[in-house]
Amino acid sequence: MLEKFRALRAEHAAVSAAGRDPFGVAFDTVLSATEAVLEGRRVLLLGTNNYLGLTFDPDCIExxxxxxxxxxxxxxGSRIANGTYxxxxxxxxxxxxxLGRRSAMVFTTGYQANLGALAALxxxxxxxxLDADSHASIYDGARLSAAQVTRFRHNDPDDLRRRLRHLSSQPGEKLIVAEGIYSMLGDTAPLREIVEVKREAGAWLLVDEAHSLGVLGESGRGLAEAEGVEAEVDFVVGTFSKSLGAIGGFLASDLDGFDALRLSARAYMFTASLPPSxxxxxxxxxxxxxxxxxxxxALRRNGQRLHAGLSAAGFMLGAMPSPIVSLPMPDRERAVxxxxxxxxxxxxxxxxLGPATPGGKPxxxxxxxxxxxxAQIDAAVLAVARTGEALGLIGTALEAAE
Incomplete structure (x- = not known):
C-alpha cells in the first residue's frame, strides 16, 4: 500500500543525509517568541510566522x-453537535x-478554512x-469544490482578465482567489488591479489574509485594508496561527445568507471545534x-532591517521588504x-523545496x-552572510538561480 511513496522516501532520505532532517526538527524547549533550545544549544528563531510575538503574551496565556x-x-464535538460554547x-x-464584516465563522485550522470556504462557495x-502561487490549502479546497479551476499567472491581473474574458460565455459564478502576502516569497497581490478586473467581469473575490492579518493595514486587517478595497472583497479567509499566535482559521463576509455556509462547509461541520483555551x-x-x-x-522595521542587511551583504532578493524574506538557491543540494x-x-x-515553492525552485x-x-537581526544577517560566503552563494550565484 505504501510502495507508491518509494521515490518520496528516497528524496527525503537524500535531504536528511546532508545533516538534520529539516522536516523533523524538534526543539528541546521554546524559550520565547524569538529563541529556542535545539540539541542543547540556543538558536534564534527566524522561521516561525510569529509575526507579533503573541505566543508568550502574558494576557493570552492567562x-x-x-x-x-x-x-x-x-x-x-463539532460545532453542529456539542462543540459550540x-x-x-x-x-x-x-x-x-x-474585520468590519457582518458575519464570521471560525474553523479549527486555517487549512480547513480554505477547504471549507472554497468547497462550499x-x-x-x-x-x-486561482493565482498560480496559491497555498496548498487553496488548491485542495478547489479540488473539493467540483468547480472548474483556472490558474492565472502569479500577480498578473492582465492574465486574469484574459482568462475571465475567455470564460465570459460560460454559465456559473466566477470566484477569484488571491492572497494578501504570499507565504514563500513575501510579495503582495496587486489587489487594486485585481479588484478592477473583478468589477469588469462581474466576478466574486476571496482574499486569504493569512500572512497579512496583523501585518498590513492601519488597523492590521490585511492587504485589502492597506489598499483601500475592503468593500470590493466579498470573502476574507485567515488564520490564527500567524499574528494571533495560536491555531484556527476563519471566513468572514458581508453577504446575506452567510450562515448557510455553516450547514454546507464540511470542514466546519465534521470536525471537532477549537478547544476553549x-x-x-x-x-x-x-x-x-x-x-x-x-x-x-516594530514588525515593519524588523522586516526592512533584515531585507536591507541581506541585500547589503550581496544577496539577490526578489520581493519588497516584508516580514518574509527568501533567498533563492541554485539547487536542492546547496539549499540543504x-x-x-x-x-x-x-x-x-x-x-x-519544490513543489511547494514557486516554480519548484528551492x-x-x-x-x-x-x-x-x-541586535538579533544583525546577528542573523551576519550568520547568513558568512554561510553564503563560505558556500559561494552570494551575488552572481544566486542571481543566476532566479
Missing part, C-alpha cells in the same frame, strides 16, 4: 489557562467586529480562478493586536547544505517577529 481550568481541555460565538462576533458549473487566547490576541499598533510598526550550516551557526530558518525562507531585537 486567559487560555483560565479557560482550561473552567471549561476543560477540549469540546469533543459561548466563547466560540463571542469570538466570531469579536472577529467580525475587528464554488460548486459544479462554477469557476475558480485556544478560543480564549485568540480572543485576547485580537484585543492586544488592536491595542498595540506599535507591534506592527546552507540550511544545515545556518542551523549550526545558531539560526533556525525554513528550508523550502528557497531559504525567513520570517521575522516584532519581538526580535535589532
Amino acid at each position: 486567559d487560555a489557562a483560565e479557560a482550561v481550568r473552567s471549561l476543560g481541555t477540549g469540546t469533543t 459561548g466563547g466560540h460565538a463571542a469570538l466570531e462576533a469579536r472577529l467580525a467586529r475587528f 464554488a460548486g459544479r458549473g462554477d469557476h475558480l480562478l 485556544t478560543v480564549a487566547s485568540v480572543t485576547r490576541a485580537i484585543e492586544v493586536m488592536e491595542a498595540r499598533p506599535e507591534l506592527r510598526e 547544505l546552507f540550511w544545515n550550516r545556518l542551523l549550526e551557526a545558531g539560526v533556525y530558518a525554513n528550508l523550502a 528557497l531559504l525562507r525567513m520570517s521575522v517577529s516584532a519581538l526580535l531585537t535589532p
Whole structure:
C-alpha cells in the first residue's frame, strides 16, 4: 500500500543525509517568541510566522489557562453537535467586529478554512480562478469544490482578465482567489488591479489574509485594508496561527445568507471545534493586536532591517521588504547544505523545496517577529552572510538561480 511513496522516501532520505532532517526538527524547549533550545544549544528563531510575538503574551496565556481550568481541555464535538460554547460565538462576533464584516465563522485550522470556504462557495458549473502561487490549502479546497479551476499567472491581473474574458460565455459564478502576502516569497497581490478586473467581469473575490492579518493595514486587517478595497472583497479567509499566535482559521463576509455556509462547509461541520483555551487566547490576541499598533510598526522595521542587511551583504532578493524574506538557491543540494550550516551557526530558518515553492525552485525562507531585537537581526544577517560566503552563494550565484 505504501510502495507508491518509494521515490518520496528516497528524496527525503537524500535531504536528511546532508545533516538534520529539516522536516523533523524538534526543539528541546521554546524559550520565547524569538529563541529556542535545539540539541542543547540556543538558536534564534527566524522561521516561525510569529509575526507579533503573541505566543508568550502574558494576557493570552492567562486567559487560555483560565479557560482550561473552567471549561476543560477540549469540546469533543463539532460545532453542529456539542462543540459550540459561548466563547466560540463571542469570538466570531469579536472577529467580525475587528474585520468590519457582518458575519464570521471560525474553523479549527486555517487549512480547513480554505477547504471549507472554497468547497462550499464554488460548486459544479462554477469557476475558480486561482493565482498560480496559491497555498496548498487553496488548491485542495478547489479540488473539493467540483468547480472548474483556472490558474492565472502569479500577480498578473492582465492574465486574469484574459482568462475571465475567455470564460465570459460560460454559465456559473466566477470566484477569484488571491492572497494578501504570499507565504514563500513575501510579495503582495496587486489587489487594486485585481479588484478592477473583478468589477469588469462581474466576478466574486476571496482574499486569504493569512500572512497579512496583523501585518498590513492601519488597523492590521490585511492587504485589502492597506489598499483601500475592503468593500470590493466579498470573502476574507485567515488564520490564527500567524499574528494571533495560536491555531484556527476563519471566513468572514458581508453577504446575506452567510450562515448557510455553516450547514454546507464540511470542514466546519465534521470536525471537532477549537478547544476553549485556544478560543480564549485568540480572543485576547485580537484585543492586544488592536491595542498595540506599535507591534506592527516594530514588525515593519524588523522586516526592512533584515531585507536591507541581506541585500547589503550581496544577496539577490526578489520581493519588497516584508516580514518574509527568501533567498533563492541554485539547487536542492546547496539549499540543504546552507540550511544545515545556518542551523549550526545558531539560526533556525525554513528550508523550502519544490513543489511547494514557486516554480519548484528551492528557497531559504525567513520570517521575522516584532519581538526580535535589532541586535538579533544583525546577528542573523551576519550568520547568513558568512554561510553564503563560505558556500559561494552570494551575488552572481544566486542571481543566476532566479
